Amino acid sequence: MGFPGARADEGDANYVLRGAPLDVSTSFRPGARFGPRELRHCAEPFEDYDHHTGQDFSALGVHDAGNIDPWNDVGEYLDFLAGDLSDTADDGRLPLLVGGEHTVSVAGVRATRPDVYVCLDAHLDLREAYMGNPLSHATATRRVLEHADRAVVLGARAGSEAEWDRAERADVTVVPPEEVGEWSRDLDGSVYLSVDIDAADPGFAPGTGTPEPFGLAPRDLRDVVRALAPDCVGFDVVEVNDRDDGQAAALGAKLLREFVFTHASRTVD
Template sequence: MTFPGAVADREAAAYALVGAPLDVSTSFRPGTRFGPRRVRDFGEQFDDFDHHTGAHFSNLGVYDHGDIGPSADTAEYLTYLESAISEFDRDGAVPLLVGGEHTVTVAAVRALDPDVFVCTDAHLDLRESYAGDDLSHATVTHHALDVADRAVVLGARTGSEAEWERASEGDVTVVPPEDVADWTPDLDGERVYCSVDIDAADPGFAPGTGTPEPFGLSPRELQDVVRAVAPHAVGFDVVEVNDRDDGQAATLAAKLLRAFVFAHADG
């Protein structure tokens, strides 16, 4: 199935949705391979109309490319995914990536070359490697900073000692959960990539994720962040949804993807 309301042809697309069901490095509860399917499935229930912007999702030029299935080699897969995202970008379509584990974000950031990487995440993801894997889901912000000038991590509440030391440097801003509601983006004139790791949400709202971490963000706080960042963004993803709940995480992910498109198109 395609994402509900994603009815545009590729040639006419303003937005290109790509499923990336990578599920290799998840360190606790696997299942992100089912993320793109579940996000599409649980997005079926929503009304086409958005009262905040007065727009209909089906009129905004969203094309669903389907899933790009992973290969056995993660580095090879990221290269292929990067190429596909770059092609959509060259054609004038804003990429919308649906994971899959957070590692897929690396391909999008490499393809789109943003100035600023903004993500919501329970974890800092600043490790150089995890369990011997330098393309682990725990290394995403580290890799993003190979491309972007700076990173803003919203909702982070855990990390290793070395990660917190790295986060204290000038090119990283960490906004703890209790301060996210008052955060105002300072992004004018910069190319921004927006990544939503669903585990930024408190697991009471989105239990279907690989490494749940208590004391997180509310759905409303996540929606406000996405709406605020969207007008500045050259790409978006929502990742780390798995099949370990009754659809709460996928429902939230689908709603946040729609919120991004509505706010971006309106901006």
């Protein structure tokens, strides 16, 4: 089953959606491997037409290229995934990555080479390693900073003492949930935008691996997506699982569509 409305042939696509159901380092509630399936399913009832931009999703050139299933060696998997996404970006198409755990964002950033990585996330993900593993959902932002000049974490409210210390450096900006609405959003250069669904308060999106209370409302996430989409070279939604009645997946699918609608409407010559 493809993402509803993603009807374009690969050769005619402006956007290429790729599922990356990696789910090996989840430390509390597994199930992120079902994220791509759940997003595709929960997007089925959405109207094709978007009143906000006056566009039909099916007319915007989105191609669903299916999933790249993981294997035991996560490093090799991320290399392969980054290569696949690089092919998309090098062909002038914008990659839309659907996880899977947040670790897959490292491949998205490697492929698109943005100046700034912006993630909506409850957690800092700045650990050097977690439980001895340097390629973990808890190290995603740390690994991304090996490929991007700067990271902005929106909605963060959890992290170890060492992570908060790392966040004090000049290459990291942390915006707590209560300040996201006032964040200036003035960024220099290209942007890769990652949506970890746990940025949302778990009352709105309980289907995620590490829920963290006191988070963002769905409109907060939508407003950030709309504001940043025109400057983005890549986008992902991660950490959705199947542990709710579709709330997290519906929100993730809607945000992906909001990204495409806004990016398409504001980048037309």
